[in-house]
Amino acid sequence: MALARPTDPRIAAGVIALAAITLLIGGAFLGLLFEGAHDLSGAWAAFDPYLLRVVRFTLWQAALSTLLSVVPALLVARALSRHPRFFGRGFILQLFALPLALPAIVAALGILALYGRAGYFAGLSSAVGGQDWPGIYGLSGILVAHVFFNLPLATRLFLEALQTIPSDQWRLASQLGMGARPAFRLIEWPALRAALPGIAGLVFMLCVTSFTIVLTLGGGPAATTLEVGIYQALRFDFDPARAVTLTFLQIALTFVVVLVLTRLGANVAGDANLPVAPRRYPQVNGAEASLNAALIVGALLFVAGPMAATVTAGLSADIGRLAGEAAVRQATLTSAAFALLSALLSVMLSLALTMARGALALNRRSGPKTLLEHATDTGAGFVLVVPPIVIGAGWFLLLRHAGDVFAIAPLMVVTVNAVMAMPFALRAVRPAYDAASARHERLCAQLGISGLARWRLIDWPSMRRPLATAFAFAMALSLGDLGVIALFGSDSVQTLPYLLLARMGSYRTQDAAGLALLLGLVCLALVLAADRLGKGTARDV
């Protein structure tokens, strides 16, 4: 019995989503290549000895950042999943969505407030040892900042994967008197491992494309990523051919790394049985409980520290006056509207891709994956390593003959942000969808439930929470975006981060700090709302 027909609407949805993404990226390249074609010298000149060093540093810092983010995240996620009633757990998880919304420079200043030469630890160190604190400029600074951004992200995504473990398994484990170690090996690790390549790949891509963090905290141009080269090519040099060449190089390198990461993972066979046991949680003994608590508190302190510094700095600003300014109110509304629209589009795209991938995998059953399945699986994630400035500039060039480029600016911002957030949403949605699909596919086929009815009755209840997580991440990411808006922004379209940077750029650091706080609060409010949406039913997943 073929569970999914070749004409399954889910596959069609996936193909449409892929086509939209391809159009967005392909169109940008087309525009740049068209403009750059008459002068290809820059493309060849890009390959100099310095490039080799840049490539080496880019990969090295990204690999280290990924390792330092993902391994602790795995442990923290496990700790959180074993203590569902941990004090403040819900709040911790909401807090973990916030770093993504902070513009890189705000996060960097927050981190420096703790670890910088004038930071908290510098004061502590000179008070205790009488020594000067050297600050964290260099690789260590880059790593701290990257872990600050990615540890919370990876934790939430791993947690999402752990929550797909059927409750029957936990019941069985408890009946067998399984301890923490075998439970990890037999129950938790397979679920984590299935999610590992995707999450590690995502973090790796984010670190590969890091730009402001690497330059600001890196201590000098020895710390330079390919992204800086791409930015330079499009900025001072205006050399589209070189920008495209470097972007392709970035994609190719990331592709190789992601390919290697895939080997770490495993495809778990989903559990086809409907869960009958009520939701239950593993028994945790005292020693493990304290270890887990230490892990959670440690991660919380690491993430909350720089955020607390941001809040403190923000409180010293004249918040009342800022909130009263028309420009600020307008930017807040614009930001919120853009973030909501981007997140909605992003979640729809990733859901379409996930469903298509699931349906394709069912059709295939055995044998190698088709190209389409690969594309809906890891392929779509690669949009992350295409710099927004490349997409923006490409479309600008393509559309300038077609009419008013300003008029499409908001559309461009929303679309690019949605596509950029899609890989995050994908990671949040997929484990739950695959698990639910494994359980429900047969039942749906037997009962002839399909289309909207299936979505409403079968998929929605189990997808609700992960969709909310995906939505929250996509929103946070769009809220903090500066890449696209920097190119398309104009006086009629200003977002909060844009305004923040403008204030910073004209000596108004206090205002900027206040706006960072405001941005964080807007994000928190939106994340809380998304969480509430996700908590509809108590039904087990």
Added chain:
Amino acid sequence: MRTFLYSLVSAAVVALSGPALAKDKLTVYTYESFTADWGPGPVVKKEFEAECGCDVEFVSVADGVALLNRVRLEGASTKADIVLGLDTNLTADAKATGLFAPHGPVSDAAVPGGWTDDTFVPFDYGYFAVVYDTEKLKSPPKSLKDLVEGSADDKIVIQDPRTSTPGLGLLLWVKSVYGDKAPEAWAKLKTKVLTVTPGWSEAYGLFTKGEAPMVLSYTTSPAYHMVAENTERYQAASFEEGEYLQIEVAGITTTGAKNPLAAKFMAFMTGPKFQDAIPETNWMFPAGKTDKPLNPAFDRLVKPTKTLLFSPEEVAANRKAWVDEWLAVMSK
């Protein structure tokens, strides 16, 4: 969102109602901090609109480099009549695009070293300077040589010349003082550089947070702190070799050459109504006659003993090689 919808609708109305209405409008592309509420933009708009009985529309992007790129991206179909906010390091590239037209008659621009150019007209200028924190640094460097050879404990934050205008400014400054010996100077200066940020904002942010006692900025930066914040804490160091000049200019695009308001605006720009607004909104020196005297704070700023400046052609011809030279030393 409402403003946005409104501008969409009004754009459509303008498009439909044809050239009769659109004629009375002047579109000026400029950088962000020019059009900000506290920038010169609002004053300039009001004054010029009163004079010409027309509509001024500002479109702003992040900075001068982004401004040139915006015009390049839009090409000949650009809506800009005037592009305001390029500096002399960009004018050669800007001319090479063929998107700019001669500016017509304007009154003499008052910038150090004089000005002759048929395409671009200066509207303000400033000097790059090392700004220091008087609470952290008791004896600031007295020359670029002092800075280069001084103790490695006194850190400075600078900007990357690959991504930022002040970063390029410091590179040209060192080049104009040290010439062929610039790589050696950078090798020494490198030990004092705390970090190299992508833009001015990041560097100045680190500086005011106390991460480093010095930052590369402008001689006019202390004026902001004195006038707007009432503090003398941040001062610019005066260098014996002189300071490197930045001249900000505006030009008429080929689109603007068809709009009579563009030439009018250029004449207005060098006049007192525009120039009066510059010092305390853009924190730069006026490049024309003003009606009001400068705020006394400006008299207390560092006065360069010598003005350093490469011609736009020299910069355009050598920028890439010089940046590569810098990169080779700094990334070791």
